[in-house]
Amino acid sequence: MEAESPVSHGVTGKVIHTTFLSALKMLDVGKWPIFALCSQEELKLIRQACVFGSAGNEVLYATENDEVFVLGTNCSGCLGTGDIQSTIEPQKLDTLCGKKIACLSYGSGPHVVITTAEGEVYTWGHNAYSQLGNGTTNHGLVPCQVSTNLINKKVIEVACGSHHSMVLTSDGEVYAWGYNNSGQVGSGSTANQPIPRRVTSCLQNKIAVNIACGQMCSMAVVENGEVYVWGYNGNGQLGLGSSGNQPTPCRIAALQGIRVQRVACGYAHTLVLTDEGQLYAWGANSYGQLGTGNKSNQSYPAPVTVDKDRVIEIAACHSVHTSAAKTQGGHVYMWGQCRGQSVILPHLTHFACTDDVFACFATPAVTWRLLSVEPDDHLTVAQSLKKEFDNPDTADLKFLVDGKYIHVHKVLLKIRCEHFRSVLNNNDDDVIEMSEFSYQVYRAFLEYLYTDNISLPPEDAIGLLDLATFYRENRLKKLCQQTIKQSICEENAIALLSAAVKYEAEDLEEFCFRFCINHLTVVTQTTGFAEMDHDLLKNFISKASRVGAFKN
Template identity: 65%
Template sequence: MERFFSWGYNNCGQVGSGTTANQSVPRKVASSLQSKVVVSISAGQTSSMALTDNGHVYGWGYNGTGQLGLGNTGNQLMPCRLVFAQPICIIQVVLGYAHTLALSDQGVLYAWGANSHGQLGIGNKSNQTVPVKVGTNERMVEVTACHSTNISAAKSQSGQVYMWGLCRGQCLLSPHLTHFTCTDDVFACFSNPPVMWRFLSVEHDDFLTVAESLKKEFDSKETSDLKFRVDGKDIHVHKAVLKIRCEHFRTMFQSHWNENSKDVIGIDQFSYPVYRAFLEYLYTDNVDLAPEDAIGLLDLATSYCEDRLKKLCQDIIKRGISVDNAFLLLSAAVRYEAEDLEEFCFRFCVNHLTDVTQTDAFWQMDGMLLKDFIVKAGRTGGFKN
């Protein structure tokens, strides 16, 4: 049984202890959440939300504008489960000043609560006491809000960042495409007061940090001392950087290894997009790949014992999961012993069982893997209906 604690200012029941008395020490949240596996918590101005591992959302605290999504405006002193009109698996929930945003595993955005500045993104300024879809045709992979502002932001699968709400005094009633590449920048540039969760450089434009300089020199013909040749294409790198950043290369570039004396090393185990993404990750700490290519990078990360990269690949795959590729991703997770990803894909398949069993990927699954899935799905109630 999971134990979930909270404490602090509690005038509206936002601690979830069943009273409005302030709590100066950690206190167990009311029993409705104690038997659940809570995977994330979000706090607004005077309300709170919890997301459980099965995609259910619970809210408690102040509800004067419907930010708990319960269909009313009554405060809740204990966690109360939010029920959507249709069965939906939520993978992220965030709270703004008095509104709430949620993202489903299908990349659909939902919003509810205060909307006096258009922060729900539904094209008007009417408050909503139940979840409504946000008007965008793109599949979203990230949604962001802040307890001190009436701004909302989201990032699409293609990497585009949208914002809406009270942006520098102007009300944007629906998602507005920005030039940003990170949702953090929306709040740093447009909220009042500005809010930031990471460092920003305030140096002159012609100054580059160490990280920026390293990123700039990736695949540079002018400064590199080594090339990897993959699928007939060259990737220019620096031995010193690879040795510093990766144990695999630290071992490879020892004096008694043949690779240490080579100027060009051929790679035939992995595709060009995958190997290039891996090398670029060593220079930037970031990965930019489609979910299908991330499977190959997950294979590489497993082979090279790069645990952090393995986690990044799993996050990319989770954000890109769909009915059509769910069983393909589940098979990959099992093959590369990515237990967290395997559980995520399994739950997605169970939650969309009828649809995923109609796909080609389902019928192409390995026999033993298919049997294991059916047995496990049966044990978790996947066939109860």
Template identity: 80%
Template structure:
């Protein structure tokens, strides 16, 4: 499994004045692009919704009459619909209808763990490491109730690591199951755990009030405000002052005298909220996640899924080559495709732009970045203009500015004029003036459009470029 590089042995703990929001909080539908796929009539009926997945491209919601629906990308069957087809139309989950949803957690395997208000637990999705808690390693495309060792227990909170699961009961007990290569189930060994078992050790006589999972670690807050952690610690995410793994629960000594109310985990970092409204953060910081203003964009978190034939449900055919993409993502991220894609589309033949341009555009939808030479960025700027992607236009202009040289300056200037990119046009013009002798000797200048040449000479004359 891929992990972020470990930091120094000494864990840096920072106090941040902010408000910690639970990762499992039911969300305001108006803030999430996935709901643009629903009609206004459907949106009016939503009483409760939980957006999940690696990039918020899956949603489970309940209506006013307790019907449960899912929508979005369906990686490894994480929608629970009985198949692996992504959907842009809401699909009903019959097995959960009539049950009031209390909480839901998503593991990046991917798998889903859900608890009802009655305390029942349902799981579905990927199960190669028994993270569904049903005693097998068989994947499940439908929600199935987990009952082993949870009979007569009311589950009030759930949490998922990448391939392990954890639940909290109303009497303050913690149960875990699934992948355990780093001790993340807290059993004291590294053997996988196929069914729920209570976490004891230091938690044996303590009442837990909150739980959370990182990718391969687990955490619990007890009623007196202490925090106990276990599992993988290569990035210092356990906050123990070292980077060694921890196979059983261990109290964070650095928080001595601080009363914690809630804990939340990222991929390899941790946040806790104290009773005084302060946040402590520790662990990996490669994306600035320990600072309040920096964040990893939603699109960047989808990067691994780009051009993946195993999960994609649509192919772009460009210049005889295929690019694998997700239809749902195109509809969420691009107004142009939202209006032209049909549910039965499997292959879309594109011919207006070149293969490098289309591939760069699709990669941009996944990563929010572009990687291509400035000459190809001209074509991408054309596409961005046509598709009305204003942010992409700005990125193209930045790429062109960074890649401009004497040989391509005239071509880039021509593109800026053509696409009415005034800031870029002025930049290219200034570059040409500052390198006028070399630029006027290039092939691009010799083949310059007559009207553009006349305007260039006129403007250059006005700024004194031809003075002796």
């Protein structure tokens, strides 16, 4: 299932009917091994998920009811359960339940940073470098809100490096804190930053629209498409044409005239996507993660040819050396580290989303963003037809049955039913009166033509069986027989047997007969048996005798 962007900018009396997928899909998390610990019932409820940790052995997920659960090895208390005990059973995080997680990122410790739909920031986990932003270096065993300097700010995006954290506010400000040995918090020094501090310098009067972190570097895209970078640069991951660290934000001059929309950081390499769907990469390249066809590091932005089609999404994660991209045509490519191998040029995968690249090819198998289900308003052909049944706004024909109208479409009836093909061919009437069958039965028949399914209680399906026989609808006849079988009991067995004989439904007749023989004592004491047609009774007794029903 494709995830959405983490930025804020699922017997008798029973009616048998078509069941379509709801607008909210189930999240497909089966490609990440950690989810094998969850039951199928739990997996069906997941609407958001993030797999993280040094081995992909920690997971946080939210359900359709906005309840938040975690499980895994719990390194440095990164599960937020209040202790450092591992768990193979999902544990609920009461602090976050009902909060609606909008964006999530994680560090190498690991530590976790989230923002809620309300713009609040919560952190927990490893904190030796103050990456939780609470002013201490004590590990955070439970999620705690980060309020210093953010109390009146609405945070819309979060990003983590190995041991530093960064957030983007709704008014385009960037705040950073944590480990700063290479200038990755952008303060102009290399002293660790214990609480959130606004990143200024060249960003002072700029409105940022996107942020990302490599292991020890930071990036921001501003609204005019410029990219600003700071932090560690030993592999050229800042794209400045040098390998010197940068303690404050610096614009990438080589991208002059190019309008960047998004930036993504790997362990020590960087990808950007332009407004024209072009992709550029730079930085470390020992696994081919730049996609340039070699393994040489690159300190300037280099164009990457993915496809003739426009690129609409780029993906990288600071904990791996893998890159991915998706084109407008829906093709997903990957390059870089692939299960121990090096892929030096974009390679077309069989996946439908970039998230699956990291589940199946990256080491460790993590998620590069918060996986999230998005509403799917697209209707299949079958769903569209079902939706139009009995719709007076689009119908061009009405059946009048028992004083009630059923709205249908002539062309569909002619396509789906031989009877209507001949009846409606030279018929210009807008209303056709029907008296041979009841409203309930005829409506079920017409709905079947739109859905391929019966929407009728099993005990009322005998009338539909009569109609199916009359119209020579053999598939409908079989469906009716299956439905009637579901409703059989001692009281109605003879009535159903009589109907099966009347409508020449041989399979149903044999089924009902076997049921009567297996429950002979009770069936012969019912009203239906007492009122049984004489010829049918004679045939029943004769056949029952032949199968040994009356042996002592």
